[in-house]
Amino acid sequence: MKVSMLKRPVIMLVLVNVLAFVLLYSYRMPPSANTLLIGASILTLSAATYLMISRNHLGDEYLFLIVSMLVTIGVAMLCRIKYALGIAQVGWYLIGICVFYAAYAAMRYVGLWRRLKWAYAGMSALLFAATLAFGVTINGSRNWIILGGHSFQPSEVIKILFVFFIACCYGQPKTERRGKISVKYIVTGVTYVFMLFLIMQREWGMTLLFFATYLVLTYIYENDKLLLLGNVLLTSVVGLVGYHALWHIRIRIASWINPWADISNTGYQITQSLFAIASGGFFGKGIGLGNPEFIPEVHSDFIFSAICEEMGILGGVAVILLYFIFVYRGVKIALMLPEGFEKCVAVGLTVLFGIQTFMILGGVVKLIPLTGITLPFVSYGGSSLVTSFVSLGILQAISAKRRLAGD
Amino acid sequence: MINKRIIRVLTLISFLFVSLIGYLTYFQLTRGEDILQSPYNKRQWEYDDTVKRGSFLDRNGKVLAYSQDGKRFYSFGALYSHVIGYNSNIYGRTMLEARFNKLLLGRRELTEVFNLNIDSKTGYDLTLTVDHALQSYAANRLGGKNGSVVAINPKTGEVLALVSKPDFDPNEDALIKNWNDLTEDEQSPLLARATSGLYPPGSTFKIITTTAALENGLAAETFDDIGSVTIGGAVFENFGKKANGVIDLKKAFALSSNFAYCTLGAKLGSGRMGSAAERFGFNKSFDFDIDMNQSKFPMNDTDEAGSAALAIGQGKLLATPVHMALAACAVANDGVIMKPYLVAYATNASGGRVYEVRQQQLYRAMSAENAAKIKDMMVETVKSGTATASVIRGVTVAGKTGTSENELLNQMKDKEHAWYVCFAPAEDPQIAVAVMLEYSGGSGGGLCAPIARDILRQYFKK
Numbered sequence: 001m002k003v004s005m006l007k008r009p010v011i012m013l014v015l016v017n018v019l020a021f022v023l024l025y026s027y028r029m030p031p032s033a034n035t036l037l038i039g040a041s042i043l044t045l046s047a048a049t050y051l052m053i054s055r056n057h058l059g060d061e062y063l064f065l066i067v068s069m070l071v072t073i074g075v076a077m078l079c080r081i082k083y084a085l086g087i088a089q090v091g092w093y094l095i096g097i098c099v100f101y102a103a104y105a106a107m108r109y110v111g112l113w114r115r116l117k118w119a120y121a122g123m124s125a126l127l128f129a130a131t132l133a134f135g136v137t138i139n140g141s142r143n144w145i146i147l148g149g150h151s152f153q154p155s156e157v158i159k160i161l162f163v164f165f166i167a168c169c170y171g172q173p174k175t176e177r178r179g180k181i182s183v184k185y186i187v188t189g190v191t192y193v194f195m196l197f198l199i200m201q202r203e204w205g206m207t208l209l210f211f212a213t214y215l216v217l218t219y220i221y222e223n224d225k226l227l228l229l230g231n232v233l234l235t236s237v238v239g240l241v242g243y244h245a246l247w248h249i250r251i252r253i254a255s256w257i258n259p260w261a262d263i264s265n266t267g268y269q270i271t272q273s274l275f276a277i278a279s280g281g282f283f284g285k286g287i288g289l290g291n292p293e294f295i296p297e298v299h300s301d302f303i304f305s306a307i308c309e310e311m312g313i314l315g316g317v318a319v320i321l322l323y324f325i326f327v328y329r330g331v332k333i334a335l336m337l338p339e340g341f342e343k344c345v346a347v348g349l350t351v352l353f354g355i356q357t358f359m360i361l362g363g364v365v366k367l368i369p370l371t372g373i374t375l376p377f378v379s380y381g382g383s384s385l386v387t388s389f390v391s392l393g394i395l396q397a398i399s400a401k402r403r404l405a406g407d
Numbered sequence: 408m409i410n411k412r413i414i415r416v417l418t419l420i421s422f423l424f425v426s427l428i429g430y431l432t433y434f435q436l437t438r439g440e441d442i443l444q445s446p447y448n449k450r451q452w453e454y455d456d457t458v459k460r461g462s463f464l465d466r467n468g469k470v471l472a473y474s475q476d477g478k479r480f481y482s483f484g485a486l487y488s489h490v491i492g493y494n495s496n497i498y499g500r501t502m503l504e505a506r507f508n509k510l511l512l513g514r515r516e517l518t519e520v521f522n523l524n525i526d527s528k529t530g531y532d533l534t535l536t537v538d539h540a541l542q543s544y545a546a547n548r549l550g551g552k553n554g555s556v557v558a559i560n561p562k563t564g565e566v567l568a569l570v571s572k573p574d575f576d577p578n579e580d581a582l583i584k585n586w587n588d589l590t591e592d593e594q595s596p597l598l599a600r601a602t603s604g605l606y607p608p609g610s611t612f613k614i615i616t617t618t619a620a621l622e623n624g625l626a627a628e629t630f631d632d633i634g635s636v637t638i639g640g641a642v643f644e645n646f647g648k649k650a651n652g653v654i655d656l657k658k659a660f661a662l663s664s665n666f667a668y669c670t671l672g673a674k675l676g677s678g679r680m681g682s683a684a685e686r687f688g689f690n691k692s693f694d695f696d697i698d699m700n701q702s703k704f705p706m707n708d709t710d711e712a713g714s715a716a717l718a719i720g721q722g723k724l725l726a727t728p729v730h731m732a733l734a735a736c737a738v739a740n741d742g743v744i745m746k747p748y749l750v751a752y753a754t755n756a757s758g759g760r761v762y763e764v765r766q767q768q769l770y771r772a773m774s775a776e777n778a779a780k781i782k783d784m785m786v787e788t789v790k791s792g793t794a795t796a797s798v799i800r801g802v803t804v805a806g807k808t809g810t811s812e813n814e815l816l817n818q819m820k821d822k823e824h825a826w827y828v829c830f831a832p833a834e835d836p837q838i839a840v841a842v843m844l845e846y847s848g849g850s851g852g853g854l855c856a857p858i859a860r861d862i863l864r865q866y867f868k869k
Contacts, residue, residue, distance in 0.1 A: 278442040354420040
């Protein structure tokens with residue numbers, strides 16, 4: 001009995017949680033009981049939801065476990081960087097879990113999602129328009145709307161709508177397709193409109209993310225190599241023109257190739273990130289013992305560098321592997337499903353998640369140019385965390401349906 | 408079909424994630440240390456401020472550099488600027504200050520992994536092999552001349568003195584005041600001549616040519632030296648075109664006959680000389696406590712005239728003063744070059760040694776028999792040859808002079824580099840010295856040998 005308990009992955013979650021928060025408790029001077037309280041509340045939330053899922057057979061058990069491990073690491077890191085952010089993130093986690101159940105129920109018990117193709121596109125367009133009209137600029141991107149004292153990022157919501165829209169198109173059986181224009185051109189057109197909006201908001205990361213997701217899904221569902229090639233060619237040309245015309249992009253590329261050339265200005269962020277990663281070594285400095293606060297934006301885009309500094313490259317690799325297992329579970333769920341809307345949603349959300357993770361991680365370690373997007377489930381931020389939980393709820397529901405069909 | 412493509416996409420994403428892991432590992436292994444040491448890394452200075460940086464001491468415990476109230480002080484101003492370097496919040500760190508930064512801050516690999524020394528607020532003190540009395544004597548003896556003095560114990564590799572001139576004051580206030588002048592000065596005072604300066608070694612290289620000759624059965628050669636010789640269309644002259652008559656190899660070495668050595672060089676060819684030179688460490692780099700420039704022997708100069716020029720240390724041959732001191736060490740130490748080092752050990756606040764160098768062989772340059780033969784020739788050089796200016800009563804000195812042509816000689820006269828390498832006592836060598844004066848316009852025997860003699864005297868006086 002004991003051995004089998006230890007073998008269960010949920011024990012790992014408990015261990016990481018207890019270790020992280022006890023360490024935080026002992027290194028943060030003066031010690032505050034709040035630290036332990038934060039750890040306990042996250043653990044309670046995670047464990048309760050996990051038990052809920054596994055007891056009631058609500059689909060895949062591992063997706064949520066992986067996510068709660070990521071959230072635990074994220075909150076621990078945030079508490080260490082800035083206490084108030086850690087506390088706020090616990091609140092967002094609570095909201096995220098509520099949203100998770102809501103999304104789960106909606107996806108599981110409501111059947112009309114596959115028929116709302118133009119509603120998704122319309123909603124997205126509306127959100128884009130609202131951002132352009134009322135948006136405020138934070139960190140160089142005009143992509144935030146302030147709503148009742150909280151800032152929120154509409155493009156995070158549009159990500160999900162975008163996947164649903166594509167799923168409506170590609171997930172529809174070929175025999176049922178009607179209309180004069182082939183769906184692949186409709187999808188292409190809508191994607192380009194979305195990308196145009198994103199470019200107008202200076203959201204380079206999101207633009208790339210949408211485009212990559214579109215490319216991957218089109219590759220999977222359409223037998224049209226010419227279309228893919230044309231797309232890649234067109235965007236390369238646009239990219240080249242953009243590179244020459246827009247100093248935003250030029251600077252990103254330049255500070256990727258050689259951030260040391262302009263270290264005090266454009267290369268500052270990325271070099272601070274590299275210093276953090278290098279100073280962590282393989283084993284890390286230990287929670288509370290590094291200086292991640294030197295990195296600008298460390299609580300959102302650059303949280304991975306802080307993880308590497310204090311938990312070491314090995315800690316960083318563990319986080320990467322968590323994302324990897326998540327993607328693997330997502331793909332596995334999709335593979336088990338019969339062709340259709342839900343399969344496409346599962347693939348779409350998983351791919352989106354995987355590419356976003358790679359883009360931001362690759363950016364902060366200087367493997368690829370830096371694009372400002374958040375690290376799902378770990379970075380601080382309400383809209384990012386909550387919408388990630390919406391995606392998770394949807395995947396969870398799809399996996400439950402599969403199990404029902406399979407049994 | 409769709410499932411197959413989904414699996415392909417999964418493979419692609421897996422590849423991306425694995426490349427992330429691979430890159431992180433690669434980054435940490437290859438770039439990590441360099442990036443950490445970057446002067447722009449605030450962490451270092453942050454850590455510095457909480458730790459009292461360790462001091463530098465000479466071999467007898469004299470304090471050469473120390474920290475007080477977060478500031479770095481160099482007790483002897485410019486004297487160790489090309490050995491210890493500087494540690495500055497503005498200009499970064501150089502030389503030993505950079506290389507041994509971790510120890511100076513009290514960090515070691517193991518303690519760092521396990522965060523064992525969180526509370527220790529003092530760094531480790533580093534004791535050098537340098538003898539402060541000899542170092543300051545050598546620097547004074549060079550005076551205002553540009554050049555270098557290197558003194559090494561050939562049996563152990565301990566560097567006893569390492570002087571490069573011109574030098575500069577490494578104290579931070581002085582750096583701030585003089586930085587522009589230092590970087591723009593045509594004399595390049597920031598260049599460490601002894602370790603980074605590359606010069607044609609001239610006739611001091613005949614030590615290595617002789618090694619190649621002995622190894623290739625040319626020990627019994629005799630020469631009818633008429634003062635100049637034409638090889639492959641190029642004319643080579645003795646110093647002052649002096650004709651030496653019929654001489655053997657030993658005499659040719661002692662008199663530094665270019666006639667004899669150019670003839671030998673043409674016979675040997677650059678390949679054989681090059682293989683001897685590489686055993687002395689040419690075209691190789693080794694891990695010295697200060698970054699060294701690599702001495703160069705051009706392996707592709709294969710024609711007769713080229714080989715003849717290489718045999719007398721000219722052509723595209725380049726060597727650092729430290730390297731030529733090592734060549735003398737090879738002769739002194741039965742053909743073995745011990746790995747030179749500057750930092751002997753590090754001690755913590757309670758005097759315990761936390762780091763200690765292990766003396767080790769760097770290269771076997773030649774056999775012990777050949778080393779004995781060349782030692783004989785070097786003794787003869789001091790007794791009756793070109794280096795009589797370095798005779799010391801009661802001590803047998805072995806030496807080799809050199810006067811090398813360089814790029815400036817094409818434009819003006821009297822710009823030769825003067826060289827002298829030597830060791831003493833010949834029966835039981837304790838110290839090897841190399842003296843180099845750049846663009847001095849004099850001969851090695853005339854300018855450098857007396858300086859070396861005085862340094863040896865100073866050393867044996869104690």
